[in-house]
Amino acid sequence: MTVRKGNYKKGSVFFTIISIIGAILIFVGFAWLGAYNWHQIPNPVKVFILVSSTVGAFSTGVYSRAKNFEGTGRSLILLGSLLYILSVFLIAQIYGTPSGLQGYAWLLLLCWPIIVLTAYFLDSKENLLISIITFFFWVIIQYYAPIEKNLYGIEENS
Numbered sequence: 710m711t712v713r714k715g716n717y718k719k720g721s722v723f724f725t726i727i728s729i730i731g732a733i734l735i736f737v738g739f740a741w742l743g744a745y746n747w748h749q750i751p752n753p754v755k756v757f758i759l760v761s762s763t764v765g766a767f768s769t770g771v772y773s774r775a776k777n778f779e780g781t782g783r784s785l786i787l788l789g790s791l792l793y794i795l796s797v798f799l800i801a802q803i804y805g806t807p808s809g810l811q812g813y814a815w816l817l818l819l820c821w822p823i824i825v826l827t828a829y830f831l832d833s834k835e836n837l838l839i840s841i842i843t844f845f846f847w848v849i850i851q852y853y854a855p856i857e858k859n860l861y862g863i864e865e866n867s
Contacts, residue, residue, distance in 0.1 A: 721779075721780065722780075724780050724781075725779070725780030725783065725784070726780075728780045728781045728783070728784035729780075729783070729784045729787060729835070731784065732784035732785060732787050732788040732791075733787075733788075733791070735788060736788055736791045736792060736795070739762065739792070739795075740795055743758070743799070747799075752803050755799070755800075755803055756800055756803065759792070759795070759796035759799055759800060760796065762792055762796075763789055763792040763793050763796050764789075766785050766786070766788045766789035766792055767785075767786060767789035767827070767831075769785050770782045770783070770784070770785030770786035770787075770788070770789055770831070771786070771831065773785055774786075783833060783834075783835055784835075786827070786831050786833045786835065786836060787833070787835040787836065787839065789827070790824050790827055790828075790833075790835075790836045790839050790840075791839065793820065793823060793824065793827075794820045794824070794839075794843065797816055797819055797820050798816055801816055809854070810850055810853055810854040811854040811855075813850055814847055814850045814851045814854050817843055817846055817847040817850060818847055820843055821840055821843045821844050821847060824836055824839055824840040824843055825837070825840045828840055
């Protein structure tokens with residue numbers, strides 16, 4: 710039985726789509742599991758889990774791409790960028806950084822260039838899309854940050 714090139718391409722695209730959906734579902738499951746047990750885990754262990762899972766996703770994605778599993782590698786690199794954004798926000802929560810709109814804008818600004826660099830150096834179109842979405846959210850939050858209300862419902866200009 711011979712496999713035609715056209716059928717192989719269709720199957721490859723299908724498995725790439727399934728891999729990307731799987732990466733997003735793994736991200737959601739990881740975030741949900743972490744949120745459910747977050748208060749019981751000591752702070753250094755939390756940071757270690759976040760950093761190691763992010764680095765692990767990036768490194769296995771690069772390794773998969775090197776072994777010619779392009780779709781799986783791309784989805785793992787996408788998972789790494791999403792885990793990076795999650796890690797930045799959760800580590801900021803652990804160490805009590807400001808949690809107003811301006812604080813969230815600073816965190817998104819911290820995430821954006823790293824995701825752009827991973828998109829460039831790892832040749833990931835998916836990370837480029839994530840960086841554009843992150844930049845869009847940063848612009849929106851930065852626009853509304855000076856109009857935050859204080860505890861009494863009075864608008865404050867920062």
